[in-house]
Amino acid sequence: MSRKHPIIAVTGSSGAGTSTVKKALEHIFRRVGARAAFVEGDSFHRFDRKKMKAELKKAKAEGRNLSHFGPEGNLFEKQLELFRSYGTNGNGMRRFYVHNEEEANRLDSPPGTFTEWEPIPPDTDLLFYEGLHGGVTDGEIDIAREVDLLIGVCPTINLEWVQKIHRDTGERGYRPEDVKDIIYRRMYDYMHYILPQFSQTHINFQRIPVTDTSNPFAVTNIPTADQSLVMIHFLKPRPDVEYKLNLKGLIEGSFISGFNTLVIPGGKMMYAMELILTTRILELMQRRGHLSEDN
Ligand SMILES: Nc1ncnc2c1ncn2[C@@H]1O[C@H](COP(=O)(O)OP(=O)(O)OP(=O)(O)O)[C@@H](O)[C@H]1O
Ligand SMILES: O=C(CO)[C@H](O)[C@H](O)COP(=O)(O)O
DSSP states (O other): OOSSSOEEEEEOOTTSSHHHHHHHHHHHHHHHTOOEEEEEGGGGBSSOHHHHHHHHHHHHHHTOOOOTTSGGGBOHHHHHHHHHHHHHHSOOEEOOBOOSHHHHHHHTSOTTOBOOOEEOOSSOSEEEEEESOTTOEETTEESGGGOSEEEEEOOOHHHHHHHHHHHHHHHSOOOHHHHHHHHHHTHHHIIIIIGGGGGTOSEEEEEEESSOOSSGGGOOSOOOGGGEEEEEEESSOOHHHHHHHTHHHHSTTOEEEETTEEEEEGGGHHHHHHHHHHHHHHHHHHHTTOSOTTO
16 A cells, blocks of 8 residues: 555456456546556466466376466566555556457567566556456465555456457457366366455445346357446445445436445446546545645
8 A cells, every 4th residue: 555656456357347447447547637557467477378378288287276367377476566666666567468469569569478577657646457466365465455446346257257258259369168168277266366356355346237147158249238237335435435425316226235335227337437436546646645635
């Protein structure tokens, strides 16, 4: 945690929708005039695609666990180093993982590789992490502790799989059976390193489909905003902020389903995110001494 150099993290599994949520955050940063250093979770993978394939073969032969969700497949210590360094000095090193041709053109590196490590841009107001491990803990490593605002993106698991299958087959060139194998292979690490993060977050956003996703492998279209609800759970509630916002009154069609839990129509998700997160981000900026009290 850092008053001077805050860290905001959006964390969620592969296909959960963290890249989609990132857009809402970018919009808020622009509106409040916050300069953000962007960091992508996949950049902390331990191996590039070719090496990962070889390592997976080896791990299988030796009966070892390995996946992109767990510590064997990622450099958690490097991520912690960046978060600590940013929290202290506002600097640190980042790189990117290139998933496809579109990213390859933009980042000037072939699909399946990493770009070189480079210093994050100077003079930023906050660090914004989006990816798999924004609040991961593993033994001595406690990433969640370094984060000032930790947001969980955690659709119901069926929906998460539908979204992953759709994205990986549509944009990343995988066959449906490949995606099924990947989901299966990562299940141990999913339970041990992805799910526990959603108890460390400040706020969880859980999209819930209201169409039949009971067999995710047979669902052809991702449920739309109108075909879903979103549950918002404030795990570390700030009564002064959330209460004053009176969210239920501001979001038509919403209802309270439990303590600190609000349900909204799917189409209001981005609006709700902006409403809730703008206040939190302004608060971080004010604490940083960047904005006057009446902003
Ligand atoms: N709220 C939403 N409504 C409709 N579709 C969504 C929503 N959120 C995500 N999706 C779709 O789900 C798929 C996965 O979303 P996205 O790429 O944002 O996931 P991700 O969490 O960033 O995954 P990864 O970490 O593997 O890159 C995309 O096809 C995206 O369009
Ligand atoms: O979505 C993922 C993690 O968020 C990917 O599975 C991971 O980044 C590896 O990508 P690829 O299979 O394209 O090499």
